[in-house]
Amino acid sequence: VSNVQARAARLCWAPPAGLGNRLSNGMTVSCSFEVSLSDKGRDGKFRLIYSGEEMEYHLKDLRPASDYHVRVSAMYNLVRGSCSETGSFTTHCSIPDVPLSPKLSHRTKSTLTLQWKPPGDNGAKITNYLLEWDEGKKNSVFRECYFGSQRHYKVSRLFPACGYTFRVAARNDIGTSGFSTEVVFYTMGTLPALPLAPRLVRAGVSWVTLEWGRPEGSPSEEQLKYTLEIQEDNSGTDFHPKYTGENLTCTVQGLKRSTQYKFRLIASNMEGKSSPSEVLVCTTNPDKPGPPSTPCVTAETPYGFTITWDPPQDTGGSEALTYLLEISEGCSE
Structure with a gap:
């Protein structure tokens, strides 16, 4: 075993003594080799990793800081020989595995508290973590937010109802891991303001098209959803949802001709729902x-x-x- 690395190693072997003399004399022989590997100890289960006539093999995709045992056997004229003595080696330590994305443990209007779990250290103790963020700019440019040994951090002086993107990496004496998958967390905000009533754009025999705007004063970067509610029975008071989404317009289908309907709008964000808007009353067109x-x-x-x-x-x-x-x-x- 030679050239042992964190995830790879080189194996080479010689043919059995008597067979080696025939090979050196240029005689044609039919000889192949089988190499088996165990990561469960010398007496553990071995698995076949190579079968062929070459006398060299490069191991790949090994685990860092792990013990391996290897042995080889020869087959000559369809007769298999006994296994060689077992060779042992230990792969080198490596940089940590890529950590999972940070988790949000607490938030306020101006702070976000994050925590994360340690990844596999690959044989070298993790000494520090690097937490980066985009400062809420959504431009894919990340800056250091925290560097240290703790697995939690509180980010402060943030804006309400804003999203911030984070990623984390782990470091040991060998080097720094890759960054985790990016994750977005939002600070707390306030309930959306009361939206204006929806406006009628056009009416047909069995449909109406309505539109509306964002509640006055809501930040442009704040994600809002809208629920358009309809009252179909003039004698009742119950409204039920007809549309929920982020669009500012909706065509309501399947209505009755020459019938009066009432609509109202509710805006919602991560904090909850606004009160319903004023009611729009509109009538579908008659048919011929x-x-x-x-x-x-x-x-x-x-x-x-x-x-x-x-x-x-x-x-x-x-x-x-x-x-x-x-x-x-x-x-x-």
Whole structure:
């Protein structure tokens, strides 16, 4: 065993004594080797890692600061020989594993308290942790926030209702690990202000399109969600949600024609929900009416006649109907 590193090592071996003489004399022999490795001790279970005619093998993906045992056997003309004596080696120590992302343990409007767990030290004691943050600028530029041996840190003098991105790395005498996955935490804020009532953009027979704006005074970087509620029964007082999301507009489908509906808006953030806005009352459009009855002549004079008809059975949802009467001149006999 040679060139032992933290995660790799080089193995080489010689053929059995008698077989080695034949190889050196240029004789053609059919000889192969099997290499087995154990990380459970000399008497532990060995697993086959190589089978072939080469007399050298490079081990990879080993664990740092770990004991390994290796042995080799030869096969000549389909006859397997006994295993060699077991060789032992210990991989070198390495930098720590990449730690998990920090966790949020407490927050206020101006502080965030973070904590993190130690990763695997790979044989060398972890001495320090490096905590970095983006200072809330969302520009992927990180600066040192804390460096020390503690596994927790309180970040202060922050802005309310703002998000800050953090990552952490571990250091030992060998070096510094990679950084953890980035994670975003928000300071506490206040409940959203009362939003204005939604506005009607356009109405159809079975739909209405509404829009609204952010509550006055809410920071532009604060994430808000909106819940649009509808009251479908004029005789009742219950509103129920029709849309929840971050958009500032919504088209409500599946409504009845020529029907009055009431809408109101609620804004929410990480702290909770605002009070409902004032109510918007709007009405869907009527549909086109069905055909009226066939005209009937009810009275005649030498120079005219009176025609009557019944209204359509389906008025389209509107009682304000107008009629168009058409006439074609006939031929006199």
